[in-house]
Amino acid sequence: MISSLVIIFSALAVLSALMCSLSAKIIRTTFFFGVTLFLISFVFISIGSTMLGIIQILLYTGGTLILFLFAVILTADWDYNDLSQTFSSPIKALIISFFFFLITSYVFTNSETMKNLSLNFKLDYVPSSEVISTTLFKEWYPLLEIASILLLGTIIGCLTLLKLRKGDS
Amino acid sequence: MFWILIYSALLISSLGVFMLLSKKHILSLLIGIELILNGINLIFIVLAKSHQSYLADILIMFILVITACEVAVGLAIFILNQRLNKTIDIGDLKTLKD
Numbered sequence: 001m002i003s004s005l006v007i008i009f010s011a012l013a014v015l016s017a018l019m020c021s022l023s024a025k026i027i028r029t030t031f032f033f034g035v036t037l038f039l040i041s042f043v044f045i046s047i048g049s050t051m052l053g054i055i056q057i058l059l060y061t062g063g064t065l066i067l068f069l070f071a072v073i074l075t076a077d078w079d080y081n082d083l084s085q086t087f088s089s090p091i092k093a094l095i096i097s098f099f100f101f102l103i104t105s106y107v108f109t110n111s112e113t114m115k116n117l118s119l120n121f122k123l124d125y126v127p128s129s130e131v132i133s134t135t136l137f138k139e140w141y142p143l144l145e146i147a148s149i150l151l152l153g154t155i156i157g158c159l160t161l162l163k164l165r166k167g168d169s
Numbered sequence: 170m171f172w173i174l175i176y177s178a179l180l181i182s183s184l185g186v187f188m189l190l191s192k193k194h195i196l197s198l199l200i201g202i203e204l205i206l207n208g209i210n211l212i213f214i215v216l217a218k219s220h221q222s223y224l225a226d227i228l229i230m231f232i233l234v235i236t237a238c239e240v241a242v243g244l245a246i247f248i249l250n251q252r253l254n255k256t257i258d259i260g261d262l263k264t265l266k267d
Contacts, residue, residue: 003170010177017184017204026196033200036181040207043174049214052226060233064203064240071196071244075251086192088260093191101183108175117219121171127223136227147234154238158245164253 002123006046013039024086030068037061048126174215182208193258195247199240206236 013036020032038061044053087093108114136144185204188197210229217225251257 006170007173010174014177014180014184017181020200020204021184021188021192026194029194029197029200033203036204037207040181040211043177043211044214047174047214047218049226052214052229055230056233060237063237067240067244068196068200071247074248075257086194086197088191088193090191093187093189096190097183097187100186101179104179104182105176108179109172114175117216118171120219120221121215122218122221123170125218125221127226132223132226135223136230140227143231147231150234150238154241158241161242161245161249164249 002046006043006123009039009042009046013043027072030065030072033068034061034065037064047123050126051129051132171215171219175212178208178211178215180208181211193260195243195250195257195259195262198259199243199247202239202243203236206232 016032016035016039020029020036023029023032038057041053041056041061044050044056182205185201185206185208188201188204190201192198192201210232213225213229213232217223246262247257250262254261
């Protein structure tokens with residue numbers, strides 16, 4: 001049951017990422033991007049990382065989608081109408097991304113480490129939220145502080161950028 | 170199951186690379202970067218499941234923070250470029266420094 005759910009969610013995530021990359025209008029691209037993020041969160045939840053999946057849905061997907069939607073709304077009059085206008089050099093990009101997929105797949109498939117890891121893969125290992133939170137706040141708190149400083153810097157940087165007007169140095 | 174998840178993650182990352190290299194709209198490029206990072210997150214979590222470790226959950230939370238910061242700064246630059254230069258094309262981004 002869980003295995004089939006994981007397969008369905010991952011297949012749908014790939015499909016929506018494909019639709020995202022082939023949409024001409026930016027609003028459709030944003031919509032399919034949101035769907036992809038939700039489906040990846042469902043995959044996380046299905047394989048046992050419930051806390052991470054919920055954080056991804058509540059904080060990351062919600063926050064990122066709102067930001068993207070505001071950007072789309074603010075620039076609503078500026079969009080491409082068809083696929084020929086959207087792409088700059090699609091054939092070159094298709095070849096490079098295909099080779100990227102081929103090379104990474106080849107490396108992953110032929111690696112002994114990955115073969116051993118695939119034998120150890122189990123869906124029944126579910127870490128509790130309590131264990132993750134305790135580790136986060138006891139052992140990884142310097143990273144937590146760095147993340148908060150990074151977020152503060154981002155807020156200040158974005159506000160400074162958006163205050164610029166034509167002619168400002 | 171392991172390989173299905175790994176190949177799904179690689180496909181999502183490859184589609185992100187395709188978007189990053191082919192699209193002209195700046196928002197599409199940001200979405201391409203997001204897709205690449207989400208594919209990498211999926212690979213991390215699958216490998217952590219094989220190791221019976223929960224540290225990937227913590228690592229991915231920090232990756233999500235960095236990704237959110239990157240999106241916020243990218244969108245600020247996008248809005249600024251559209252306001253100053255009246256364009257959404259990545260090719261015209263170099264005029265922002267003038």
